[in-house]
Amino acid sequence: MKELSRKERERLRRRELIIDVAEEVIHQHGFKSSTMEQIAEGAELGKGTLYLHFKSKVSIYLAICDRGSKKLNRELAKVLATELSGLEMVREIGYTYLRFIQKNPLYFSAFNYYENILDDDKYNDSPMIKVCEENAREAMTYIVRAMQIGIQDGSIDGGINPKELGLVMWGASKGVVHVALLKNKRRHMAILDDVEFSFDSLMESFIQLMSSGIKNDRQSEKV
Incomplete structure (x- = not known):
């Protein structure tokens, strides 16, 4: 170099x-x-x-998005380097993402901003948009790879489509974070006050629900 x-x-x-x-x-x-x-x-x-x-405040915000997504990807990569089963990897990736956002809510906002301006033609040729896109692709490969490992080792239902379920996991986790962060705002929907929850409890419920949905029950029965 x-x-x-x-x-x-x-x-x-x-x-x-x-x-x-x-x-x-x-x-x-x-x-x-x-x-x-x-x-x-x-x-x-x-x-x-x-x-x-x-050149603009937008370009700085995209640089923040790039920094945050690279930091997150480094944490996700560590999970793939462990000796966990595929199902345990998927769970840990979920925890890693949610803990990262809980600690760095600004990065979550920057991620959302990047996604929201993708449909704006004036940013079509932005190099930073392309960088952020590659970072998002990298994050998805970690999720998909963990699911593929789980299918191979029998801990995850072999009937699932790893790429499709990766998108489901990504989209659902964003929704959970959005709801959790909404409650921290001074003004929020009244429905959020009708349920007793914290960021951690919501995170745990989501991970448990996700895990039970992809787990290979027949493998569990053998164990």
Whole structure:
């Protein structure tokens, strides 16, 4: 690998600093209320310098999405390196994702923002959109691979379609997180107050439901 020049290293260091500051600013003020001025001030940079690295607040938010998804993927990859059964891997991937989002709700918001602008033609040629897309594909491969391992070792029902169930798991987990985070908002649907739950209890119920749905019951009976 080619060694980076001092100028290139400095540029990368400054870019990471901008993303660090942007995470703090957006966490504090929300994406809509945050400004490039606030980010530039927090990074102790002139606006002109900030714009050399990021052309807009959207591009910074996509960089946050990229950072968050890469961090998440590293955690998911660790699960695939364990000696767990496929079913246990799927469960642990679920726990890993939910714990990650509980600890980093800003990344969840950035993931959702990226997904919401995919239908906007003006972002069709955005390099960061493509990077975020590849990160999402990588995350899905971990889910699918865990299910394939489970089918091979007999812990997961062989009649399931790993790719289709991977999408179900991904979509359902996003819904569970959305509901859990909604309750933390000052204004939320009254129905959320009719049920006693916490993020952890909702997470556990979801993982248990998901596991029972894909488990190979015949294998369990043999054991």
